[in-house]
Amino acid sequence: MHIIIGQGAAGTAAANLLRQMAPLTPVTIITGEQDYFYSRIDLPDIIAGKYEPSASVLQQAEDFVNLGIDCRMGEMVEAISPGDKTVSLKSGKVLRYGKLLLATGSSSVLPAIPGIGAKGVYSLWTMAQARDIAAAAGTAKSVVVVGAGLIGLKTALALAARGLKVTLVEKMASIMPRQLDSEGSGLLAEKVRSCGVEIITGSAMEEIEVSDGAVKGVKVAGRTMPADMVIMALGVRPNTELAAAAGLAVGKGITVNEFQQTSDQDIFAAGDCAEAVDNLSGSQTIQATWPVAVEQGSVAAYNMAGYKTLFGGSVAMNSVEIAGIPLVSVGDVIGQPGDDIFIDRRNGTYRKIVMRGKIARGVICLGDIRQAGVIGGLVLRQMEIENVEKLVSPFFRYADLIAV
Amino acid sequence: MKRVWVDSDKCLGCKTCELQCAVERGSVSKMLVEAVKEDPKPVARVGVFGPSGSSFPLQCRHCQDAMCLKVCPAGAMQRDTEKGNIAANQDKCRGCWMCVMACPFGCITPSTEYKVALKCDACMHMEEPACVASCPTGALVYGDESSYSKVLTARRGSIAVMAASLTEGKPSGIVSIELLREDR
Structure with a gap:
């Protein structure tokens, strides 16, 4: 049996392909998610009220069944033991695998600053979080979005479209610093401002001010801005805890070779949790994007099915429409x-x-x-x-x- | 799989295919005289580019290992299981432009008005693609591999003859493509 941990872009791509490549081998997906495979790019639009959450589901329960994939929702993996090739679940069950794919994805970076645990502080990476933010935006009046990357910008614009007073705070000197130079960033910032988003760059958030356990304001560069909602959009970091606990090599992410194989030859890793070769520098990086996740998931699936396939490397790339x-x-x-x-x-x-x-x-x-x-x-x-x-x-x- | 083939030697760069594609697949009226007045302007899914003398009508190649299919995070880019063509489902398209970023041929056009990806689907619901039907010189051919292999055989035959005549009396049989083109 093939076991895949994670049901995002990499995990689902691999599962679907494995069913085609090796139809006789059962495939089981284990995921902590409560929602079936959905499109992450829709999350800001769900907050804006443009789409219902159901509109962004890419693969429903019956689609997994029809493909012959045993998708176990809401199950968490306790540990992996590469020695006897088993995965033990939090529910107590133990599953034996032939080949294992780690597609554990990534989670939002949350800095250890005062007030981070207060009510009204959100990050946006899953459907459940999008639902929470959409519900909270119904009563909130002003929001501070921390981090002007892709998600931060899209979320800021979505909340502004719902009529909230939005302030976007970015530590770097310009918005989208990973994707744009200062001129491009300036052109974009102008458009974002015209959509009603106030942008503060070159200033890091120092503190979230809390009263009665709920967010009251955000302190940036010595100045306190009133806010009843804070969105933390500082990017994502790979979920490597399971791999590290199992004794697999972990660098920036889970270390893999060109076949998406980890340091254990029967365990593969793909997507946001795995490292990828940067074709510009030749070094290992984390490219937390949908295309890389699907490509790595596919490469892993081919190799798990016994067809030697190489991952051709990647470069930092992203596309988006903003304002x-x-x-x-x-x-x-x-x-x-x-x-x-x-x-x-x-x-x-x-x-x-x-x-x-x-x-x-x-x-x-x-x-x-x-x-x-x-x-x-x-x-x-x-x-x-x-x-x-x-x-x-x-x-x-x-x-x-x-x-x- | 039936597909659109290009005989670039016959392409004069007249852009008739572009016009017909825009009218047939992009316009509301489906008539050239009306289509030119429409707003937004109808968009063609085929483009004729390249320097004069080597112009080339380029539309989606419906790649076997299609990048656009892999990168689409909305499930909008789909391959027709029967015909093998790739089409963008505009109801599902979210306008994230991943496919535009991924297509190495630049064959996907973002619709600035409707915020969806526009691409050639080889007119899979029509008898013959609009570009092929409109091409006045026969540079565009629609058919399966066997029907085009005749054209290829004829072409390869003539190149082989030229190569033979060029190398007469010389030891090497290897001739560069540039030399062949200059010769014509």
């Missing part, structure tokens, strides 16, 4: 000394390509993202480009790569 502006960011968008930077600004759009010689290192497309896949693909594959002039031209298309 009506589509944007794609791939690779190193700031550049190192000696890199060539090509910037193209035309009626409200912004495009930046970072080149090192004939190799593209990073790209930002803001506004017009139509060629982002072509340029982003070159960054991902670190391919040498014959005609750099054509690539950086505003009229570049895929056809320019194949034209002779």
Whole structure:
């Protein structure tokens, strides 16, 4: 039997593929989630009231049954013993596995600051949390969102759309510091502000002020802002506790080889909990994105089924639409000394390509993202480009790569 | 699997396929004279690009290992199990643009008005794709591999003949593609 721990993008992708590749081997998913496989990108929209939670379910209970996957909801894993190849559950049951996949995902980073445990402090990573925030937003008047990454921005905009007074606090000098440079970030911040979100950058939150166990305000740079709700959006960290307790090698995340195999040859790991090779630096990183999770989950499934398959590595990449502006960011968008930077600004759009010689290192497309896949693909594959002039031209298309 | 094949030698870069695709698949009126007045403007799912002389009509390749299918977190990108084509279900699309970021051909267009991904589905519910039906030079062909292999065989045959004539009296049989193209 194959056992998969976790029912997110990586776990579900692997389970579905395993049923196709090895139909005779039973597949069991163990997950602490109470909701069936859903799309995380919908969570801010659920808070905004744009969609019902049911609209973001990707795979229902009966879909798992039809595929022949035994999906056990609300079950927590107590421990893994690689020695006798068993997984023991909190409920006391012990399951034996042939191959095990750890797709335990990640959880929100919560700093140890005063007041973090107060009523009215939320983070957004699961459907249950989205429901809680949506319910609380019904009575709340003002909210402070801490962290201007993808989730922070989307949540801030969702709450502003519901009529709350929203303040967004970012420690770094600009919003979306991981994906954008200062110019792109500035363009985006302007749009976000016009949607009614106040942005404070370059200031870290110091304290959550509490009265009677509930949030009263947030102290930022010595100034207290009244708030009856705080959303912590400081990013996610991989859930590696189970792997570490089982004696598996853990670095930034669970250490895996190119076959998604951990230090135990019968245990695989994929998705947010596992490390991934960064094609730009060659080092191990955590790419907590949906595409990488699905790709790693698929690679793990192939190898678990006995088909040797390699994970081709990844680069930091993300796409999102914020305040009506589509944007794609791939690779190193700031550049190192000696890199060539090509910037193209035309009626409200912004495009930046970072080149090192004939190799593209990073790209930002803001506004017009139509060629982002072509340029982003070159960054991902670190391919040498014959005609750099054509690539950086505003009229570049895929056809320019194949034209002779 | 039936698919759209391109004979790039016959492409003149006239963009008739783009027009017909936009009218047939993107417009409300389905008539060119009306479609040009529509707002938002109908969007074509095929694009003719490249320098003149080597222009190329490019639409979704319906890849076997399709990135767009893998990256879609909304379950909107789906492969038709019978025909093998990949289509974007616009009711499910959330406009997160993961597919746009992932497509190495740049074949997915974000609709700025409707906030959904637009892509070629090879007109799977029609008898023949609009681009193929409209192509005045026959550069676009719709069919399975065997029907296109005739075109390929003919082309390869002529290239082989040229290669043979070019290498007459020389020891090496290897000729670069650039040399062949200059020769024509």
